[in-house]
Amino acid sequence: MATDNTKAPTLGTASKTSIESAEMRREHDLLGDALVPSSAYWGIHTLRAAENFPITGVPIGHFPDLVRSLTMVKLAAARTNRHLGLLPADKAEMIESACTAILSSRKYNEEFAVDAVQGGAGTSTNMNANEVIANIALTLAGHAKGEYQILHPNDHVNMSQSTNDAYPTALCLSTLEGVKSLQRALQDLSLALKDKGAEFSDVLKMGRTQLQDAVPMTLGQEFEGFHVTVSEDILRLGEVASLFNEVNLGATAIGTGINSDPSYAPLVVKELAAISGHPLTLAPNLIEATSDMGAFVLFSGVLKRIAVKLSKICNDLRLLSSGPRTSLGEINLPARQAGSSIMPGKVNPVIPEVVNQVAYLVIGHDLTVTMCAEAGQLQLNAFEPTIAYCIMTSLRMLTAAIDTLTIRCIKGITANRQHCLDTVNNSITLVTALGPTLGYEACSHIASRALIENRRVRDIVLEEGLLSETVLDDLLCVEAMTRPSRRST
Template structure:
């Protein structure tokens, strides 16, 4: 291992001026980094003395310089990993497999790591990695072991006193510890998304109430349709978001079934027969989640169905959010040459060449997040399909994609609520003028005048560029009072046709 590798793993380099001596090719004296020696099946390696991770983590850092995003970037995953280690230690202690002193040290270390965010920078393995998550599991084992050693008054790396694999990973395999942690992490990470969706739904409902009496024209296929209220339009957004909250909760509930205790392929090799049930009970207690042991651990170890379904729900949310943002951009288009029915809060100058231009940047960024989530869903699908026999080796990328989607969606929705929806204003006059000028009004008149007559009126209004109401009065098809009654807000925006309605005849 080189000094450059150690420096890269310990902390990312800070911005610095160009070093002219380096550019000139001259050697530079660098301060030596204190190290400790560890070994694995490949041989000896030097580890930074102050690192909580060890040789297995080092190999992974060297092997997987892929995304630059370490697993410590996902606090929910780190928390879930150490909770799995803590639950395993408790179960093994109760079964008499793990000495009390070691179990207590592991538990205390797990508590410390789960609560102290400073440990996140010790989870340095790239989120995308080969080995079905083995490197992530090794990273967790080593950090927990070295934190426990310190609590025991030992030095880091003194694995004769407490071993990362023999003790911290007792009765576990990556193939049950990692998927279980990933399930738990996704439960944790979905909670902020649910909260963000609830706040967005509330914001749309508040606007629905505010705009309940704003008459506007509805549109289908970007053509004038029939009148509605702006409140009805925004209430539909409220409803669709509320539906997504229900679907998200249903999908997240699938992760409560875990395979902890399955060990390598689901047979439970190297674990006490009582271990699986006991470990899951302990994990449920520690996490506060109603976890259950999968009924068939071989199936649960190889199946990725829950992840595919959950990712699909995230895609559904993304698709619907982007559609809503498309609507908001259309409704706010202008300011003079577009729909101009609503005004989005101005967030920033929109052009370096066109003074005064303001763009709908918040809906735009939400749509771009949606496209990323949709892409992640396809990646999850392909990774799940690529499983073979008793294991799917592509869990790390599944986890990376879903955790990233959850984080981005949560941030995007929060931004949409606070920096856009809460500040939307209606242009009431503009909405009304578009209704009055639209030939869509004839639909409300069809039960009274008949389809054929209304088609003729619509064609005439379109050809002559005149309002529908003006032509109806000109032809004496209805009196002004009758026309006003038919075109009332409550008549045009909800079911109102009465049985036995008489169809008027055009005046000869």
């Protein structure tokens, strides 16, 4: 390959180290020649894509699970093509060496340089992977980058593949990998909430509906409810993620398997399952599987469900800790930073607030995934890159937000026990417990008097001689109100 001492053209999101190199190599594609930094493992197709798509500033290398998944797909393909006699052993070994190098270290991640959001249904991502693997393989074998007559990105690394099966298969794999971290984070949060439920099991407080006093409960019951709702999502996440075990690898361009051996598809999926450790299966209808984004829509919906429920919990935490002196003030969130540049001593619920905002982003991503999935046409969905970006970003943000909530907030929450008890004793809605004995109308009268006269329910009942003190004490036992206690007479 010719070497030039001119500077590289601007390259969007690609590695700064690469584009600042003075040494260049010349590569060729259907549009003509272009200069690529000699230090870069990517090539001309990556260069074109980076110039065309300076969109988010987030390269695909920002998502290590996607890089690993793409690499595993290429490794499985090379092994299968070698087994079928389609790929010479020496070239298969070169590809295997390169893939092993990528899988064993993150040092090559910056070479996956194209923007995550791109036109072309992921072709740029696939080309980027092909070029990086080819050039790593060439250098490991003692050749120069760009000597594609020895090992070609498309003819050899991409053999028996199309972007339209390699890319979505990699997305399925990367989602399966990414969901592990989210499940772990949810499990940690669930356990922390359960611990708080036990710690606060004897803290009596008022429950509220529509922000109005309802009936007594314990703070422990409230946190146990949080624990259960998070635990449910761990199960739902696992159920839906299992859909990604079905892949379309071997479909090639549209699902017909053109340019692949008749036995390639089942063999390559079996090989990929062995490499990845996931129980992958070949989709029963590759035409359908190549164009359908249903699994991503459903999975994104579960991420939205998690986000909505987390946001609701954080809303409750902010309300329960509000004040600290002029509002509910039932719990104390751990102070993490000064809350105001003008009001000394103010501390804000910054951890729940940031989780709220992450939830809003995830909800927005879900709508985007829905629109992208709906916009597919005929045998392919061209908008898979944005689906991938939204899913992977939501997974990453949710995981980080949940870890932050668990470590920086939930574990440090304390209860204002006496204040909680005082609100119960002063509540008018204690009269609810008298309903089975006195009836709705009489209790309404008592509640109205208590509210107007600013008096306790107990005092009015005794004043009107409606019940004896002994019976009243039994009926107004707050602890009994936190569980079913009505008995037949």
